[in-house]
Structures are given as C-alpha cells and as structure tokens.
Amino acid sequence: MKLKRTHTTDLINDSLLGQELILNGWLNSRRDLGGIIFIDLRDRYGLVQVRFADDLPKNILEKAHRLSAEDVIAVKGTVLARPEAAVNPKISSGKLELLASDLEILNKAKTPPFEISRRETGSEDLRLKYRYLDLRTTEMKRNLELRSKAAIATRNFLSGNRFMEIETPFLMKSTPEGARDFLVPSRINAGKFYALPQSPQTYKQLLMVSGFDRYFQLVKCFRDEDLRADRQLEFTQIDIEMSFVDEADVQELSEGLLKHIVKAATGKAMEIPFPKLTWEEAMEKYGSDKPDIRFDLPIHKADDFAKMSSFGVFHSALESGNVVRVLKVSGGASFSRKQIDEYTSLAKINGAKGLAWLKLTENGGEGGISKFVNDEALKALIHQTKAEPGDCFFFIADEWETGLTALGMVRNALGKALNLIPEDALAPLWVTEFPLLEFDPEEQRYVARHHPFTSPRLDELERLETHPAEVKARAYDLVLNGYEIAGGSIRIFQKDLQQRMFRLLNIGDDEARAKFGFLLDAFEYGAPPHGGIAFGFDRLVMILAGSDSIRELIAFPKTTTGQSPMDGAPDTVSQKQLDELKISLIREKAAK
RNA sequence: GGAGCAGUAGUUCAACUGGUUAGAGCACCGGCCUGUCACGCCGGAAGUUGCGGGUUCGAGUCCCGUCUGCCCCGCCA
Numbered sequence: 322m323k324l325k326r327t328h329t330t331d332l333i334n335d336s337l338l339g340q341e342l343i344l345n346g347w348l349n350s351r352r353d354l355g356g357i358i359f360i361d362l363r364d365r366y367g368l369v370q371v372r373f374a375d376d377l378p379k380n381i382l383e384k385a386h387r388l389s390a391e392d393v394i395a396v397k398g399t400v401l402a403r404p405e406a407a408v409n410p411k412i413s414s415g416k417l418e419l420l421a422s423d424l425e426i427l428n429k430a431k432t433p434p435f436e437i438s439r440r441e442t443g444s445e446d447l448r449l450k451y452r453y454l455d456l457r458t459t460e461m462k463r464n465l466e467l468r469s470k471a472a473i474a475t476r477n478f479l480s481g482n483r484f485m486e487i488e489t490p491f492l493m494k495s496t497p498e499g500a501r502d503f504l505v506p507s508r509i510n511a512g513k514f515y516a517l518p519q520s521p522q523t524y525k526q527l528l529m530v531s532g533f534d535r536y537f538q539l540v541k542c543f544r545d546e547d548l549r550a551d552r553q554l555e556f557t558q559i560d561i562e563m564s565f566v567d568e569a570d571v572q573e574l575s576e577g578l579l580k581h582i583v584k585a586a587t588g589k590a591m592e593i594p595f596p597k598l599t600w601e602e603a604m605e606k607y608g609s610d611k612p613d614i615r616f617d618l619p620i621h622k623a624d625d626f627a628k629m630s631s632f633g634v635f636h637s638a639l640e641s642g643n644v645v646r647v648l649k650v651s652g653g654a655s656f657s658r659k660q661i662d663e664y665t666s667l668a669k670i671n672g673a674k675g676l677a678w679l680k681l682t683e684n685g686g687e688g689g690i691s692k693f694v695n696d697e698a699l700k701a702l703i704h705q706t707k708a709e710p711g712d713c714f715f716f717i718a719d720e721w722e723t724g725l726t727a728l729g730m731v732r733n734a735l736g737k738a739l740n741l742i743p744e745d746a747l748a749p750l751w752v753t754e755f756p757l758l759e760f761d762p763e764e765q766r767y768v769a770r771h772h773p774f775t776s777p778r779l780d781e782l783e784r785l786e787t788h789p790a791e792v793k794a795r796a797y798d799l800v801l802n803g804y805e806i807a808g809g810s811i812r813i814f815q816k817d818l819q820q821r822m823f824r825l826l827n828i829g830d831d832e833a834r835a836k837f838g839f840l841l842d843a844f845e846y847g848a849p850p851h852g853g854i855a856f857g858f859d860r861l862v863m864i865l866a867g868s869d870s871i872r873e874l875i876a877f878p879k880t881t882t883g884q885s886p887m888d889g890a891p892d893t894v895s896q897k898q899l900d901e902l903k904i905s906l907i908r909e910k911a912a913k
Numbered sequence: 914g915g916a917g918c919a920g921u922a923g924u925u926c927a928a929c930u931g932g933u934u935a936g937a938g939c940a941c942c943g944g945c946c947u948g949u950c951a952c953g954c955c956g957g958a959a960g961u962u963g964c965g966g967g968u969u970c971g972a973g974u975c976c977c978g979u980c981u982g983c984c985c986c987g988c989c990a
Binding site: 499768 | 920923924925939940945948951952953981982984985988989990
C-alpha cells in the first residue's frame with residue numbers, strides 16, 4: 322500500500338485544520354450525488370466524512386464512483402471545516418471533513434449479508450455466522466471495549482493490592498461433584514482423559530498452601546451444561562483467593578474491586594459497603610437467592626391471613642407444613658384475566674401448584690379467591706400490606722423454598738411488566754449464610770450447595786453429622802441487579818474437616834483419596850486458613866453494558882445448542898484422529 | 914430430558930378461513946443528480962417458502978417427523 326495511515330479517525334479535530342493526512346479504514350457508506358461524492362470512512366475509532374470534489378483527476382473519481390460498502394480503502398486528504406449547514410451533529414467529527422486528494426482501494430469487499438452501519442438489518446443467527454462482520458458494528462465494538470476496560474481495571478486493581486496473577490492448567494483431572502466436565506482424550510495415555518476446569522478451585526487452594534497469599538486470575542472455565550442467555554459453555558471468571566482472611570476481608574476486597582471496575586468501565590460511582598441479606602431473608606422477602614433489589618415489591622407472610630380465610634387449599638397447605646405468601650401488586654386490579662393466567666402459568670412453570678389471586682376494589686375483595694375471604698381477614702391483609710383499592714394480591718401456598726421461588730419469579734416478571742426497574746441503576750447486595758448442603762432427591766444424598774471445599778460455620782460443626790441440612794456455610798454471593806455475579810467462601814483447610822465433608826456428601830474415603838488425595842495431602846503440610854471468590858466476568862460486563870445476553874459481550878460465542886455457526890464447531894473428526902486416540906464411536910441409529 | 918415461539922428474495926418482514934402469477938422496505942444492479950450524511954429520483958434483477966414425508970382437486974398455510982435459532986424449566990459444586 323502506498324497510502325499508509327498517518328492518523329486514526331478519532332484524532333481528527335480542529336487542530337488539524339488545513340493539514341494533509343492519510344486515513345485507512347472501511348467504507349461505511351457512500352452518498353454519490355453525481356458531481357460530488359461523500360463517503361464515510363470507518364475505522365475502529367469512529368467515522369469521518371470524506372468528500373470527493375469533481376476537480377479530482379478522472380482515475381480517482383472513477384475509483385470513488387466504484388466504491389461499495391465495506392471496501393478497505395486508503396484516503397489522502399486535507400482536513401476542512403464543513404459549511405455551517407452541512408454539520409452532522411451525530412458523529413464526533415461532524416464539524417469537519419476530509420477533502421480527498423488521493424484514493425487507494427486496498428481490498429474490494431463483497432456485499433455484506435447485513436449492513437454494518439445498521440446492525441438491526443441482520444438477525445442474531447446471521448450475525449453469528451458472520452461474526453467478524455458483526456464485530457465491526459458500533460454496538461459490538463462498544464461492548465468489547467467495555468469488556469477490555471473491565472479486564473484491565475481488574476488487573477490494575479488487584480495488582481495494586483499486591484495480588485499475583487498465576488495461570489493454572491486447562492488440562493486437569495476430572496473430579497466428581499458439580500457440573501458435567503468437558504473431557505479431552507490423552508493420546509499419550511490412551512484410554513485416559515483430561516478434564517477442562519469448571520473452575521481452578523483446587524489449584525488456587527494449593528497456591529494458598531504454597532504461600533501465594535493473594536492470587537488472582539482472569540481465567541476461562543468450562544461447564545458442559547445447557548446454555549442460557551446468561552450462560553455459555555466456556556466463560557471467564559475473575560478468580561481470587563486470599564490467605565489469613567475471613568468473610569469480611571474477601572467481601573471488602575470484592576467491593577473495592579467491583580467499584581473500581583464499574584468506575585473504569587462505565588464512569589459510574591458505587592457506594593460501599595454493599596447491603597447484606599441472609600439467604601433466608603432474601604428468600605422470604607424476594608423469593609430468590611439472587612434478588613433484584615432495584616425495585617421494591619416485597620413478599621409478605623400470609624399464614625395468618627390464610628387461617629382466617631375459608632379457602633381449603635390454604636388450610637390444607639398449612640396443615641401439611643407448607644406456607645402461604647403474598648405479593649401486593651399496586652394497580653394490579655386492572656390486570657385482565659389473561660394477564661393473571663400468564664402469571665399463574667409462570668408460577669407453575671417454576672414449580673408452584675398454582676397462583677391464587679384477589680383484586681381489591683372500593684367495594685372490597687373481588688374475583689379469584691374473594692368468596693373465601695371475609696371482611697375481617699381482608700382488613701388484616703390490607704393493613705399488613707398497606708394495600709389500596711386498585712391493587713391486587715397474588716398468593717402461593719406451597720413448600721417454603723418452592724413456593725417462594727415461584728413467587729419470586731412472578732415478582733421479577735411484575736417488576737419488568739410494571740416498569741418498576743429504574744434504568745441504569747446498579748443494585749448490588751451480598752447474600753450470606755447459605756445452607757451448606759442440599760438434599761438431592763435424585764441421587765438420594767446431600768450435595769454441596771456451593772462446593773465441597775466450603776467451610777461450614779464453625780459454631781455449627783458439632784451439628785454437621787446430626788443436623789446436616791441446618792448447618793450454614795461460610796459462603797457468600799454477590800448479586801447485582803438480580804444476577805449472581807460472584808460467589809465465594811471461606812474454605813476448609815484442615816484434612817479432618819475436609820474428610821468429614823466428603824463423608825457427608827457420601828464420597829467414600831477411597832474415592833476421596835483417589836479424586837482429591839493431592840488436596841488432602843497438601844492440607845497436611847501447613848495449609849493456611851484461606852478463602853476467596855470468583856466473579857462471572859462475562860455476566861458482570863453484560864450488566865454493565867445494559868445487555869440481557871452474554872453473547873453480546875463475547876467475541877465468538879456459541880448458540881444455545883453449543884454450536885458456532887461461523888466455523889461449524891463442534892464437528893466430526895477423521896477416523897485417523899480417533900484411531901490415534903484409541904476412541905471408537907458408538908452408532909446412535911440403532912437406539913431408535 | 915421437557916415446554917413455548919420462530920424459520921418465506923441477499924436481508925427484515927407480509928401473504929385472511931387451504932385457492933389467481935408468493936408481495937413490500939432495505940440491500941444489490943443500471944441510469945440521473947454538486948452539500949449529502951438512513952441522500953434523492955427513475956428503472957431492473959432477485960424465491961428449493963429450513964429439510965423429509967403425508968392429507969387434499971389444490972399446501973407458504975393443515976398433519977407427522979426432523980434440523981436450526983431464540984426464550985424458559987430441569988441442569989449449571
């Protein structure tokens with residue numbers, strides 16, 4: 322190329338007036354008026370309008386006429402002020418333009434399948450197939466820039482707080498518990514497999530044993546589970562571990578980190594410390610272990626009300642030890658039957674047996690279960706929830722966690738539908754005192770709610786075997802706008818306690834030794850007390866970008882079936898590759 | 914594993930209750946145009962209605978299967 326760039330578009334400003342310079346970039350758009358041609362040249366940094374006047378040499382004008390979208394070009398020209406009437410306030414260089422003196426077409430482009438300057442002209446499906454074009458859009462550039470800023474802010478903050486960034490292996494041993502592993506066959510050790518890490522959990526604990534008392538890593542994690550708008554097969558964590566700390570230390574550090582990232586990436590200020598709720602409080606008040614506290618709309622206890630009513634469902638629920646809870650929806654009396662049905666079905670999808678309702682009018686209760694509710698009961702409910710005519714009530718009568726979870730989902734849907742969520746708000750909170758264990762009815766055993774290395778609360782240690790379901794963990798989640806963006810815990814660092822934990826999880830001593838022997842051994846050589854946290858980095862930047870899909874913050878994401886429409890992954894491999902790995906495929910057809 | 918929605922021109926969408934030659938915007942191609950910036954005006958080309966099967970005189974439309982995309986439940990220590 323003979324016209325090598327001297328400037329990027331963001332540098333074009335008044336100080337360059339009259340100066341001749343060269344820009345390289347893509348043809349964003351062309352407006353050919355016949356005797357005069359305008360083009361917008363785009364590079365990573367922005368747009369600049371270039372004008373081709375009719376006194377240019379013929380060969381240059383012909384080239385300019387021939388330009389089409391996304392051609393890669395080099396333009397030499399002089400920076401001029403635009404006439405007053407021709408100023409474009411929509412772009413930052415809108416008061417200026419480049420009067421072209423030379424043009425080089427570095428590479429012609431085919432017509433793109435969608436317009437780069439108007440991203441909505443392509444569906445997500447199409448944009449993923451041509452992701453390298455999608456990444457040219459302002460939206461994706463902005464998202465990846467925000468992500469980059471957040472990553473750099475993370476490193477700056479943690480490095481400034483004496484954390485060391487240490488890499489851990491991607492090829493590791495498959496371990497039980499948790500998500501399904503991605504397996505990688507070992508050629509050199511035929512028949513054996515590595516697993517990709519679900520997180521560097523054990524490695525970072527071993528680094529604590531090694532004495533690296535403040536470790537972090539921006540690290541890819543892999544989980545072979547079904548995808549969602551906020552979940553990918555591979556995702557990035559800010560993984561942090563610290564020695565000689567308790568919960569407060571990790572939380573304080575995390576608050577500082579989040580505040581720093583938010584400031585660097587968005588310019589917004591965050592107030593610290595963040596509010597805290599115990600898991601039980603969060604469930605009771607918001608029906609979620611990751612409540613969205615950007616809006617009010619609390620859940621109320623309605624057991625007493627249920628007793629006063631004559632609604633059979635409520636009474637039988639209470640008799641079998643279940644609970645009755647209610648949401649008061651301001652203005653909800655205007656809901657149509659169809660709308661109410663939709664909330665009912667939402668509650669059912671999320672496990673509730675149903676959703677009882679009742680509208681409050683000037684004349685008292687109406688519709689739904691109103692005929693089972695006497696004046697006295699209604700009055701008490703109105704008093705308790707500060708309800709007014711025009712409101713409506715949604716009730717669940719169910720097992721505590723199931724019912725509250727379902728009502729929490731209804732609450733979230735209402736928050737959205739009623740526009741209760743302030744835009745641009747950032748509402749963080751800590752959720753603490755999670756139960757250590759959770760009974761898995763499928764496997765008929767307890768599983769760790771967080772992970773098996775999480776320390777139980779020390780004042781409950783003696784109840785570990787006798788009342789395992791009631792013991793709380795030294796775990797904490799950081800929630801932002803209804804998303805879990807980080808989770809961590811103070812870890813077990815003593816061999817005995819770790820072995821007790823494995824036994825509780827029905828992992829036999831032999832299995833524990835086979836799977837986690839290296840960790841148990843390490844604990845015998847002077848393991849310091851330690852704890853940490855891991856941030857879901859993609860999810861965090863998704864929230865900061867105001868997006869509701871994690872794919873918007875990942876350069877090359879997978880679709881919900883785990884495929885990459887661009888490169889066609891996953892794909893079959895050659896027989897030769899399989900032979901080398903000593904792998905033979907089972908034919909699926911016979912199954913059906 | 915389950916539920917819902919969608920798949921029609923390069924693209925974004927339309928096409929009534931099954932009925933004429935499947936339409937429109939944008940993009941594209943050709944022409945005109947000296948201050949446009951979603952430039953404008955005139956003209957043109959453009960279709961395996963995701964794929965396979967079925968019902969019917971007749972299927973984009975109905976039925977069955979299948980694939981893909983999105984959203985959700987399960988799952989995600």
